[in-house]
């Protein structure tokens with residue numbers, strides 16, 4: 001006898017179809033609230049007219065040509081770093097202006113003209129909140145500079161190692177934009193500096209001597225703030241180490257400076273497969289035609305794209321925003337990989353949400369949308385003890401013979417542990 005006696009065995013075809021139609025109606029009812037809400041969370045494509053008007057205004061201010069705008073060096077050189085320029089480009093309230101002037105004495109800020117063009121006029125705009133200093137940065141009484149103790153997990157210059165088979169090379173402290181929620185704020189300092197060739201050589205030497213390292217993540221700062229030549233050299237060195245199986249890049253430029261993804265850069269990346277690139281889109285509004293064009297070029301170069309969003313209070317801590325973000329990302333061939341719980345970094349703790357909010361978001365993704373749009377929610381354990389996944393409870397109880405599961409819709413089921421009767425493979 002089957003363990004699943006079929007409910008449909010004795011039914012007519014009409015009855016079966018009737019049951020399926022009822023179930024379909026029930027499933028449809030599960031997303032009506034989202035379908036109503038999603039139009040009020042415009043993507044960068046849906047806000048394209050507003051963004052284009054902003055772009056024209058910013059270009060006029062700088063006297064920029066179309067070629068200038070498409071040139072990432074022009075974008076970097078013209079990063080906005082002062083209130084005097086900012087207020088010429090976007091409307092600022094007196095309170096916003098006062099906050100920036102006060103905070104910038106402690107923490108630096110910089111926004112590329114491109115990222116500035118994504119801003120809406122509402123002070124609560126998710127783009128503004130990621131880019132412009134806010135008064136709360138100075139009111140932080142609980143944050144610490146280095147919650148991950150990165151300094152204590154660096155066995156060689158530029159390297160952070162927290163895992164058995166993979167590590168990070170931290171190549172620069174530079175970024176196209178200084179995110180207000182930055183986890184490495186302590187490194188951002190006042191001056192941009194890249195690691196010296198000597199330090200990078202020592203990092204490579206460490207990887208060469210440790211044969212268990214099969215996965216090397218190049219990050220910063222922003223890995224793509226390196227010059228094309230340095231990146232080509234570094235990737236070549238890693239390719240020459242037989243036990244390095246994959247290279248990864250950590251970069252936010254597809255979001256903050258998509259012009260950096262040039263055909264020349266893509267020619268270099270295409271020479272060094274396999275490369276996995278993880279970026280950080282945090283809100284659907286960041287998914288713009290320009291970001292898509294950059295992702296298209298990367299995909300054509302054979303780079304595999306993933307997203308590591310940060311869960312941020314007042315920016316994306318809502319199930320509908322995260323669902324739309326992850327769906328928009330799949331449309332531009334970026335696979336949602338992680339949602340990070342924000343770390344207690346000094347000057348950024350006003351962005352931290354409750355853990356319950358994170359779990360609620362995961363609850364509203366699994367089952368409700370494509371599995372491809374469901375990243376893993378991660379809390380970084382303190383002192384560099386590693387990424388720890390947080391999931392809604394799907395296992396309600398278990399013994400040797402059964403588990404009690406709850407499904408995505410919260411139906412409870414008893415599931416038999418039949419595999420206990422079979423032999424295990426391997427050693």
Ligand SMILES: *Cc1c(COP(=O)(O)O)cnc(C)c1O
Pocket residue numbers: 160161162163166167168217387
């Ligand atoms: C995040 C991280 C990695 C990569 O972790 P994955 O879970 O494999 O993506 C590797 N090393 C360090 C130090 C990290 O912080």
